[in-house]
Amino acid sequence: MPISSAARPTHPPTVWLARGRHTGPDPLDVVRRNLQRLKDAGTIDDFLEPSEAEEAPKPVFEARWRVPEGATVRAALTVLPMADTEADTGSEWVLAAEAEHPWDQRWPSPATVFWPDAPDADWDHDIPTGLRLRDANRLPEDDKAMRRLFRDAVRGSWNTHVVVHEAMTPDERGRRALAPLLPDGLRHRVVEHRAAPQQLRAVNWALKEAGVQVPRGGAVVLPAAPGKTDHDKDEFAVRSVFLDGSEPSDLVDALIRFAASSRPLPDGGEDAVTALREQWHLLTVEEELVRQRELVAMYADALDAMTKSRDLYREAAERAHEALTAYRETAAALPEQPQPPATPAGSPLQQLSRTLERLKGATRTRDTP
Template sequence: MPTSRTVRPTLPPTVWLARGRHIGPDPQDVIRRRLQHLKDAGTIDDHLEPETETEGGREPLFEARWRVSEGVTVRARLTIAADSGGGHEWVLTAEAESPWDQRWPSPATVFWPDAADTGWDHDAATGLRFRDVNHLPADDKAMRRVLRDAVRGSWAVNVVVHEAMTPDERGRLPLARLLPESLRHRVVEHRAAPHQLRAVNWALREIGVQVPRGGAVVLPGTPAPPDYTGDDFSVRSVFLDGSEPSELIDALTRFATSPRPLPDGAVDALTALREQWQLLTLEEELARERKLVTMYAEALDAMTKSRDLYREAAERAHEALAAYRESAAAVSEPPHPPAAHPTSPFQQLTRTLERLKSTAKARRPAPDTQDERGPDPSEH
């Protein structure tokens, strides 16, 4: 069974997803007429064809809003893009205000006519039809390719049903007609002939599941649900006699409503539905305008606070610059000579007396030399 290391968001219980291919002409005109017809009949509340521009030009886009049981509102968005095969691939995303009930009308029949001869109900990955019996190819390689594409690229719920014996006219009818309305355009039924059981199970080995003889198995998508096992979504016996296959319907419903990882591209489609929705009621428009006013007021308040903080920071920067200039000027001036150590009055008096003593010594007369020799002896 294929696995993926990348953790993806799971399918919300309120969301209905489908991706298909339209092989007829003028799909936009078919959708416009269908939506207007349902609005005139009061089946839907309103619809809109918003103007959208992409790098490749204008992309057809349609929105519709309606109510189901107990007044639950459903919003749906459908986009169309031309493919390389001359057809158009479409993506339909719908979300309700409460968990999706498979008994509700299918969003597909809101945008597309609910007729058997229309060309919109083809699976985008395999090219097989949603509401028909799709017999598996007799060639083993072609069979493996179909089953591989069904698992790896399809948004649909793919189920393989094995015919225990060649069915009668009632058994050859598609099982989709017996499914709840919201499942009919999401299920691709692959039918294996009685002699193909071994080849089918050989092809399913790489997927990790097996189909019981005369039974059915719901194939995992890519990435597979974390708790998926083939035994949980296989049915031992499917009676192709026109009766309701309750076990198979239960398995399909459980798989469709399980928290499966969203396939490639589904995250973008769901985000666009939630964030780019344009078909608003008057109350929704008023609420949006109030939200915008609140957002602008908060942005203006943030800008005002930022301006005040900037002004305060600028003032502090100027003060710091002025202080720096003053300190730089003080450092550049020549240093003053150090002041003489103060002298006490006692020290001054001592120094004065020493000077006077030195002066007195200098002025004292020299002693008489005669006195030094003694009396003259001739005088006696």
């Protein structure tokens, strides 16, 4: 995988980012009904629909709520139709949330603020791989297809991809996805790839480009960007994952450390964070009052600057007028300088000079043998 030459900004510790695909109909209505339900229940403080936003070029929902520690979270969900092709059906969504303090993965997931938290929901699909976020996605049997899958996961996904190897064929409990056992803040940002016992060699061959390896019966978290040199191959590897329905504590620890690491923002992530911070409309009464005061102060500063600029211009004009007056007075006091007489065209002196030149030329012509 090529190393990107452009250095991307790192993921802010206060920000929760996710991106996915909704494959069902009318996603805006799905979001609207879920937000209204949570507001009626008092789970969220308030929300704003796209039609209420000022000059919004994209359908953007805004919501505000408080986490158990009392910190306020502001989040914005953008929903856009994907390319009208057979492979890319449905709608793309981007969710950016930011808290007043560094994000705690035990806090409620922003995804379930906007989307319904139902097993059969249509919103939890990873875009580059097409896989579901809350499933144990079986790896393909074909080695090349597996390699392409990991390449797409590392290059284009906003989600965290983890590969889990089954040391032996698990029972019904072990075949279940690990997502319900993860903290809320990770549950909807992790794509689980499940490798069968006999696929270990093929999996590690396909992972060479990513620079990591999965231990037998363990798991590994894939890098956040291709060619990321500071992603140590063993730092986010787990030697054993017990697929017996119990909490995978070592894997959870690795995922939490990965989420807190200084990883680069995905392509488009910086725009989502900037839009959340600079294009926020859902203000409280206190925030609106502060905003109006800031606008008044800004206009006062602008007016003061214009007044000062006008006074400086007037002072400069007066000084220029005084200098011009002094110059004119000085010029008038100086004696008039005599001008050299101009030689009129065709004067006798010029005619005599031209005649002498012609005589010199004729003499040189006769002397020439």
